[in-house]
Amino acid sequence: MARIRIGIIGLGNAVEPHAKSLLDLKDRVEVVAAASRSEERMKAFAGRFPFPVTTDIEGVLGASDVDAVWILTPPNSHLELVREAARGRKHVLLEKPLDISLDRAEAIVAGMRGAGLTLGVTLQHRFRPASLRLKALLDEGALGRIGAASCTVPWWRPQAYYDQPGRCTLARDGGGVLITQAIHTLDLFRSLVGDMTVTAATAATTPVHRMETEDFAAALVRLDNGAPGVIQATTAAFPGGEERIEIMGTLGTAWLAGGTLRAAFIDGREEIVVRHEGATGGGANVMDFPHDWHRSLIGDFLDAIKEGRDPVVSGAEALKSQQLIAAILDKAGWRTEG
Template sequence: MKAALIGLGMVAETHVRAIADAAGVTLAGVMSRDATRAQAFANRMASVIGTAPHVFPDLAAIAASDVDFVILCTPPDSRADIVATLVAAGKPILMEKPVERTAKAARAIVDICAAAGVPLGVVFQHRFRPDAMALHDLLASDGLGTLAAVQIDLPWWRPQSYYDEPGRGTYARDGGGVLITQAIHILDLALTFTGPVSRVQAMARTTALHRMEGEDFVTAGLDYASGAVGSLVATTASRPGGGDCITLHCANGSARLVHGRLTIDWADGTTENIGLSSETGGGADPMAFGHAWHQAAIEDFAAALRDGRNPTSTGAEALRIHVLIEAIIRSSTEGRAVEIAP
């Protein structure tokens, strides 16, 4: 299958490397609003894929081409018009998170794709981590028993220079701060284990360590629809930056996902380790990760198109993360608990 890449920012090279190793997927070309930047990027990628990829002059050229799907990596504030053009051309879309800046805008994108029957996937690559898949299998077999409590921690660090880039950490371009830009991945992964959150009570703040519009520190208490309770701490103000962690406390033991490793402390006192400790990306360096999980996400999306099924992570599923993030911010702003409708 042929894929086109739109948006050549920080994660674009990761996608090129992922496509280069992906089974059954080739890179048809790249596109950026800045033609000079696009050509420079294409020339640089020659060392990755053996030859400089084609540079599409504009979106219309991609819409008129024979590409099978498009990988969209632009900032969320530029999504709507691009999606409308691609949907009109019947091009399936696999987009980087978030879908848009707000839940309402994200739902509009999901709805336009659904109305036209155009597949929409979101790159939540952490779902393809071996440790995460092992925990999914364990939960599916009910090996851990009833879920009682959840801890979600994201102790990351970003220097001020990161937020000095125009638009970064703003509501106009990004839709907010640490929640929608960094924690969105671990929140998505956690919800695949726990099911939906029904109620939140939160505090979101911008610390003295950063000058930015959005939040760089969030703490929240969570009630789950299942009856479990939980906590969330997410920040980009934690030097030197550590790995994100999800801990599930269940009737038969506690399972902890961190740094690519699953550790299970069973109720009988034994401990089991699955996977090898490795950098899961992003704690201190925004690009401190490989491309294997992106490769798996791209291969899954291509296979879904071939098989006529939904990809592992759909645009509709991503809406639950947008709703949760907005509920957390609303709870902080209004100083009260916020209920989340099913």
Template sequence: MLGVAIVGVGMVAGIHARALQDLGDIAQVRAVYDRDQERLEAFCKKWDLPGATSLEEILAKPDIDVVIVLTPPNARRDIVAAAAAAQKHILLEKPLATDSAAGRELVDLAESAGVTLGVIFQHRYREASQWLKTLVESGKLGALGIAQVNVPWWRPQSYYDEPGRGTYARDGGGVLINQAIHTLDLLQVYTGPIAEVMAMMGTSALHQMEAEDFVGAGIRFESGALGSIVATTAAYPGGAETIELGFENAAVHLGSGTATVSYHDGTVDSFGEPAATGGGADPMAFPHDWHASAQRDFLEAVRDGRQPGATGAEALNVHRLIDALVLSSRERRAVTLKEVADNG
């Protein structure tokens, strides 16, 4: 039985607590910490979990093996450094960090200490997502020609009125790093690496915030395939994110927890069950099962001495894509992913 500690009890912490309730066969939550004492007490009372007075108290406990860090991305460096030094394995809620350079530092800290660093990309663990991954890897679909990502989400102004939300200092940006990151990560599971991007982004008249609530981009993959990205939190009332893939032998539609494959011979296969995705005004309107699957994979990886399905090092891929999109828009030019990787 692995001992787990939770650090940070903000908006997403309830999903993690509920998911961990399903994992009693492998893990037990033995401590929870948040700097806000009132919020910590309310959380521990709701979920019947033991609180801790400090991060140091958690890291000193020999029966804690894994620290799940749910703080904003700008508040993680010192937590990760201390946890790694204490030989605790670390699971981070997305994003890994505010940008790829900061993310690279976290990866290096964990690698130097010899501890496992994972990131929650729960969309990978949807049954339809995994079914499609197996199908793509089989080669049955043929070569990829085009890929299209659409994230038509909605967030009311009240969402961005929380101090720090939608800022570069705390969050690392807007719709790209907070919402679209899941879909952009999943995209590359099916397409392979992206070589180059050209983007335009900005803040629409529908929100008052520092970072972007809309981005449109063209992309070129290392395979030679072409694609597009459109992502926003200004599309009321908000809809499901989708990935459309055009292969040599079939077209794929992935969205709302289901995958549909339309072959050129007229055959149609589908897999999965429709589910909410949190694309509307309530960002927590999605099932906890995907988080539970991601947590289980990480915990089993720690137990078995293997790498989890979404490592910190692997998360750098989507962060470099986001950095490239931001740089392309700011400098109004095409940006290669190699250029961004060389800088962090």
């Protein structure tokens, strides 16, 4: 089967797990070019990965020998780059979030759908083995009816992280902890328990950081089945801990902590899935996690192109998670536009 020919746009921090995954998937993909407007980043990337490099982003987006593009640039650049990719008839795998505002995010999803092109978003936590097993348990009804659920992200970022130009500003990133860090766990949480309504929320910049946007947010939610839920996320919890999802059902309870799942059932059974015991990017080293989950997400995206279907994390799915974030901030009375 012919390999899918791809171009990479953006060679910052986000590119590393993608590049490692693409090397693993070399039998399925051919990287035609990796592009950055920064000569320094381009040269640094070329020193680490055996892919052709260029500073001609527009050339990659319009190239006739490129089937799909990976857009790994800052969020505020996504809409314009996706539109250009669509004009060039390219499928798109987009780094999270979709864009800095719901209006721009919705325009991306609608534009790609209207063009008949595949749009995927890099929300890789759905592809952790423990996450997949918990999803299967819920789909099988093994936990029974959900009675309550919670989601906690106790991460840490040092002030030096926020001192970088544009970091977690409204203009470049669209927000703070929710859209930049916790979106991964919130997306996974929503994929497991379904859609929800935000009933109360708070958000703040704690004294731990000097920054424009929130480094703490919490919400009370109501699941579609009427069950209550709690969401809490921060980057002020030194030294950073594992994100945690807890789902309490009529037949048992499941705890997902980082990459480890434990499920205890009322009939006495217990199940533990431990597939990853390392870091998950919750501390000062933001890229301290394996690339396995990216590889699985990319594999699904490639399958979606071949099969003419939506990927697991489609644009529409990512939009729902971004709408949840907007609802939390709106209920908290927090600024969501510059």
